[in-house]
Amino acid sequence: MTIQQSAQPDILNANCPSRTVLRHITDRWTPMIVTVLTPRRQVRFKELRERVQGISPKVLTETLRSMERDGLVTRVVTASVPPRVDYELTDLGMSITRPIAALRRWAEGHVTEIEEHRQAYDNALH
């Protein structure tokens, strides 16, 4: 007797592994890293760190490792002094760029509207 897994993954199902997948692609920094990597070129650790403003080296490393583990990015090491490491989206990683870009554009495009809603809500003293 094995644990029955639903044939079609369903995000609403508490035990569905798609929840973990969603969690990963929507974590704090992944969408921003994907945004920087979207032109599909190799980007150095340093450049990622600079462009994803506010991320610490520790968290950048952790997030990139998780993305590499999930198969979203490849890590390319060039043995040199000083060392050089580039990251690049895989085909799988590229396939998420459009949904993430849509999300990013929505966030960037509705800032004002949402801030107005918050103001109105807070002024109504709920």
Added chain:
Amino acid sequence: MTIQQSAQPDILNANCPSRTVLRHITDRWTPMIVTVLTPRRQVRFKELRERVQGISPKVLTETLRSMERDGLVTRVVTASVPPRVDYELTDLGMSITRPIAALRRWAEGHVTEIEEHRQAYDNALH
């Protein structure tokens, strides 16, 4: 002298309010709640609680309040015994359904592929 805000919101900018917007629409439960509300009908608290499997009443309330504050949902109270409260997406809320559906479909559609990547990565003993 005022704090200069960029004309175009930019998610990569540490101080850009779009980061908060993105954070809200990608938090743990918002995508699932949006998924249930996507057919744009009024849905009772109870039904949300049942369909978004695993969410506690406290967190469901908190998430719905945050969504209401941002203008994504409306809360409709029907004074009756027992009480009845329905939630429904606003126009703004509806405008996020497509990006979120794309994300959800991606997550559900790539579960197997990603799990295989993780296996391979872990087996390589990084």
Added chain:
DNA sequence: CAGTATCCATAGTGATACTG
């Protein structure tokens, strides 16, 4: 039924200094 209240656990950062 639709929440609140309470208490609690911990994942998820974050700052900073250090190293191969």
Added chain:
DNA sequence: CAGTATCACTATGGATACTG
């Protein structure tokens, strides 16, 4: 340059019981 190591914190989420 590209990380790791440490330490610490706090927001988020979870369990459960209670209430208008």
